[in-house]
Amino acid sequence: MTKQLVKGNEAIVYGALLGGATHFFGYPITPASEIAHAAALYFPKTGREFLQAESEVAAINMIYGAAGAGGRAMTASSGPGVSLMAEGISYLAGAELPCVIVDIQRAGPGLGNIWPEQGDYNTVVKSGAHGNYQNVVFAPASAQEMCDFTYQAFEIADKYRVVVFILSDAYIGQMMEPIEIPNTPREGDRKDWALYADAESRKNLITSIFMNQQIQSDHNKKLQNKYRLIEHELLAYEEEETDEADVIFVAYGICARICYTAMEELRTLGIKIGMLRPQMLFPFPSRPIQQLAQKVKKCIVVELSDGQMAVDVKLAVNGAIPVLEYNWMGGVVPTVKEIVERVQQDMKGGAK
Amino acid sequence: MIKHQKPRAFFDTFERKGPGQKNTHYCPGCGHGTAHKLIAELIDELHIQDRTIFCSPVGCSVFAYYYFDTGNIQCSHGRAPAVATGIRRTHKDSILISYQGDGDLAGIGTAEIIHAANRGENLTVFFINNAIYGMTGGQLAPTTLIGQSTLTSPGGRVQSRDGSPIGMAEIMDAIKTPVFIERVSLATPGKVMRARKVFKKALLNQVQKRGFSFVEVLSPCPVNWKLTPSRARRWMEEKLEPVFPVMNFRETEDLKINKETIPPVLKGEDLLNVFRVNKDQLHPPKAKEISDQFVKISGFGGQGVMSAGVLLANCVIAEGRNATWIPSYGPAMRGGTANASVIVSGKNIGSPLVDYPNVLIAMNLPSLNIFEEKVLPGGFIFINSSIITRKVKREDVKSIYVPASDMAKQGGMLAAANVIMLSLYMLASKVSDIQTLKKVIPLSIKKKEYIDVNLKIVDIAIEFYEKNKDAF
Numbered sequence: 092m093t094k095q096l097v098k099g100n101e102a103i104v105y106g107a108l109l110g111g112a113t114h115f116f117g118y119p120i121t122p123a124s125e126i127a128h129a130a131a132l133y134f135p136k137t138g139r140e141f142l143q144a145e146s147e148v149a150a151i152n153m154i155y156g157a158a159g160a161g162g163r164a165m166t167a168s169s170g171p172g173v174s175l176m177a178e179g180i181s182y183l184a185g186a187e188l189p190c191v192i193v194d195i196q197r198a199g200p201g202l203g204n205i206w207p208e209q210g211d212y213n214t215v216v217k218s219g220a221h222g223n224y225q226n227v228v229f230a231p232a233s234a235q236e237m238c239d240f241t242y243q244a245f246e247i248a249d250k251y252r253v254v255v256f257i258l259s260d261a262y263i264g265q266m267m268e269p270i271e272i273p274n275t276p277r278e279g280d281r282k283d284w285a286l287y288a289d290a291e292s293r294k295n296l297i298t299s300i301f302m303n304q305q306i307q308s309d310h311n312k313k314l315q316n317k318y319r320l321i322e323h324e325l326l327a328y329e330e331e332e333t334d335e336a337d338v339i340f341v342a343y344g345i346c347a348r349i350c351y352t353a354m355e356e357l358r359t360l361g362i363k364i365g366m367l368r369p370q371m372l373f374p375f376p377s378r379p380i381q382q383l384a385q386k387v388k389k390c391i392v393v394e395l396s397d398g399q400m401a402v403d404v405k406l407a408v409n410g411a412i413p414v415l416e417y418n419w420m421g422g423v424v425p426t427v428k429e430i431v432e433r434v435q436q437d438m439k440g441g442a443k
Numbered sequence: 444m445i446k447h448q449k450p451r452a453f454f455d456t457f458e459r460k461g462p463g464q465k466n467t468h469y470c471p472g473c474g475h476g477t478a479h480k481l482i483a484e485l486i487d488e489l490h491i492q493d494r495t496i497f498c499s500p501v502g503c504s505v506f507a508y509y510y511f512d513t514g515n516i517q518c519s520h521g522r523a524p525a526v527a528t529g530i531r532r533t534h535k536d537s538i539l540i541s542y543q544g545d546g547d548l549a550g551i552g553t554a555e556i557i558h559a560a561n562r563g564e565n566l567t568v569f570f571i572n573n574a575i576y577g578m579t580g581g582q583l584a585p586t587t588l589i590g591q592s593t594l595t596s597p598g599g600r601v602q603s604r605d606g607s608p609i610g611m612a613e614i615m616d617a618i619k620t621p622v623f624i625e626r627v628s629l630a631t632p633g634k635v636m637r638a639r640k641v642f643k644k645a646l647l648n649q650v651q652k653r654g655f656s657f658v659e660v661l662s663p664c665p666v667n668w669k670l671t672p673s674r675a676r677r678w679m680e681e682k683l684e685p686v687f688p689v690m691n692f693r694e695t696e697d698l699k700i701n702k703e704t705i706p707p708v709l710k711g712e713d714l715l716n717v718f719r720v721n722k723d724q725l726h727p728p729k730a731k732e733i734s735d736q737f738v739k740i741s742g743f744g745g746q747g748v749m750s751a752g753v754l755l756a757n758c759v760i761a762e763g764r765n766a767t768w769i770p771s772y773g774p775a776m777r778g779g780t781a782n783a784s785v786i787v788s789g790k791n792i793g794s795p796l797v798d799y800p801n802v803l804i805a806m807n808l809p810s811l812n813i814f815e816e817k818v819l820p821g822g823f824i825f826i827n828s829s830i831i832t833r834k835v836k837r838e839d840v841k842s843i844y845v846p847a848s849d850m851a852k853q854g855g856m857l858a859a860a861n862v863i864m865l866s867l868y869m870l871a872s873k874v875s876d877i878q879t880l881k882k883v884i885p886l887s888i889k890k891k892e893y894i895d896v897n898l899k900i901v902d903i904a905i906e907f908y909e910k911n912k913d914a915f
């Protein structure tokens with residue numbers, strides 16, 4: 092099939108509709124707005140529902156309704172909007188409703204700015220609202236992955252009855268690249284637990300309140316078992332040049348793209364560097380990182396945050412090798428040159 | 444006509460509350476029980492049990508699903524109207540009941556109720572106004588009366604601090620879209636009878652798909668008012684009703700059926716075709732082997748720097764190579780310079796950012812000032828010499844001066860100076876065949892009337908190139 096030049100944010104909508112999305116509820120915010128723009132065009136055009144909500148709070152609750160009614164619902168936002176959705180996300184997790192949420196990360200805290208950051212990692216991956224729950228989190232690094240991961244996200248959301256996040260950033264969202272669209276459109280099936288406003292589903296109840304402590308406790312255990320199953324069944328990452336590497340980058344999203352170029356340059360300079368790129372952040376590729384830590388001498392986590400993902404890398408490495416943190420914040424994105432020079436500096440005298 | 448057997452829309456025993464349970468969890472004399480019973484009877488009467496979905500709030504009625512043998516969804520505090528909106532967008536024929544307390548609807552959920560009303564959602568809202576937060580033990584509600592003592596207004600509600608009791612029916616009446624707004628009271632059996640008629644009207648409206656109906660229900664909470672059930676009812680008549688007049692606010696007779704034309708749901712091939720592109724008719728030449736291009740196109744907003752970048756990327760992709768395009772965006776685009784970064788490569792592209800271009804297309808002076816220093820030695824700078832009067836200072840780059848704005852103006856479209864520059868860059872670098880650009884233009888330019896003039900402008904650029912070949 093012919094490749095077409097598509098913006099990352101727009102690719103989300105292509106992947107969503109081909110992945111069976113039925114509803115988009117959203118509220119505008121830079122740098123995620125193009126997703127709503129494309130959804131406003133393509134959802135109605137293909138007979139699906141688009142509605143601009145009065146707030147992100149309303150949007151996430153509309154999703155709760157549509158998902159409870161058996162739909163494949165989604166929204167897209169950025170930091171401030173995702174923060175507003177927190178309570179709703181916890182309700183979705185508690186009631187085990189599937190949906191897809193896209194976070195095109197911008198700089199924070201507060202209003203911050205519209206340039207890329209990866210400071211929502213904890214909020215999204217560690218599930219920043221109340222209670223013990225977990226989102227499944229994809230981390231695309233190209234327009235193609237924006238499309239493909241969103242396409243897959245709806246299947247995963249339905250299968251496990253979980254919230255699936257696409258955790259991206261302003262650059263991956265704004266960038267245009269050639270993509271190939273998935274060639275098998277999908278549709279959700281009727282769900283035996285959902286509300287269809289008919290006799291068959293009348294008995295169904297969507298709720299997250301269990302006043303009996305034991306029942307609430309059992310419910311929590313069931314959720315935890317589900318998350319362990321997801322960890323067992325889902326994992327997505329890519330390794331580049333790790334076979335004979337002395338040192339590896341761990342990076343996702345735009346950082347992975349920059350590291351890829353830095354890696355190529357460093358290899359021409361004689362530094363044996365590879366990369367592990369998580370394509371999913373929950374489940375986190377802890378096992379492969381742990382295995383690499385047995386082979387390489389150093390690990391460098393490159394992030395547009397204060398080292399939020401580095402915590403997970405350190406847990407996986409478990410003290411086996413030094414984990415260096417290269418962090419940028421506030422919308423400042425490193426150049427390839429900066430990274431190359433820093434690695435050269437840190438590798439002086441061999442990989443210590 | 445209040446029936447005395449249990450409505451079918453209620454479960455026989457309340458198993459969700461506990462095995463064999465027959466009593467509700469509501470306090471003696473609570474209005475919720477009365478309101479529930481009226482709704483259950485009407486669900487029977489209107490034969491809508493199977494298609495009803497009861498949206499319960501956070502508040503004492505959070506457990507409405509213990510009782511209603513209908514579809515049930517428990518919503519977060521204040522958001523039931525948004526949840527119902529989501530369901531309405533899924534099942535057009537469902538009957539949706541948003542049942543909310545005064546903390547839920549008039550406090551935390553004001554935005555959701557106002558916007559659901561304003562959209563005219565086909566929805567029935569029962570707003571139980573008991574002038575207090577019941578479930579949490581009796582705190583100040585937006586509807587608490589002036590002077591009324593609650594746990595969080597121990598000396599009584601004070602207007603200067605707490606504001607005054609909010610009239611939600613009156614607020615609804617300020618919105619054009621609702622078809623039905625009425626306030627009722629459960630203070631006496633006679634008023635309950637009236638309430639039943641109003642409830643019925645509000646539900647019937649939804650059955651007939653007329654739109655948004657709002658019923659405010661003055662309802663006793665004896666426990667938190669610290670009154671006996673009978674004193675509580677008297678208090679309602681003496682204190683509550685004068686502040687919240689029991690009356691009809693709106694009853695629109697004209698049918699307001701949503702006549703939205705819903706396009707068919709596309710599936711399979713039809714769905715794929717929406718997203719497919721067919722660029723096969725381009726028959727582009729095979730890409731030439733050239734080194735990676737790191738292109739920065741920069742100029743004023745409106746000079747088409749973004750679209751020039753997109754055209755370039757499209758040409759390159761059509762010829763089977765890789766490209767990335769990334770804009771400068773946001774406030775930077777409102778005045779000042781805007782720039783697009785395009786990378787062209789035969790391989791996978793890592794970073795899409797162009798920190799150090801080997802090609803700079805400078806459409807205005809600020810662009811040249813910003814990026815001249817960054818251009819890699821041996822790189823190219825294309826200068827729009829119609830606007831940029833100074834020369835390039837660097838001597839380790841190749842500078843090409845093109846009066847692009849003048850040429851574009853002669854061609855009939857000043858705004859197409861970007862196409863002049865892009866064409867010349869293509870001709871000089873062979874990054875893509877100029878014929879590919881001519882094929883891509885008709886596919887990329889949205890306004891069809893601009894296609895011919897843009898194609899003409901490509902020809903002007905070709906002519907310029909032929910005449911000035913030495914300069915390249």
Ligand SMILES: Cc1ncc(C[n+]2csc(CCOP(=O)(O)OP(=O)(O)O)c2C)c(N)n1
Pocket residue numbers: 501502503504520543544545546547548571573575576577578579584
């Ligand atoms: C976000 C959030 N804030 C606060 C609460 C606590 N809370 C539960 S019920 C309630 C008030 C309910 O009062 P009202 O809506 O008047 O209903 P009633 O109990 O009087 O029927 C509050 C504040 C909550 N559950 N969620």
Ligand code: SF4
Pocket residue numbers: 468469470472473474475503573577578663664665666667
């Ligand atoms: S606290 Fe008030 S509203 Fe709640 S059940 Fe008791 S009487 Fe009813």
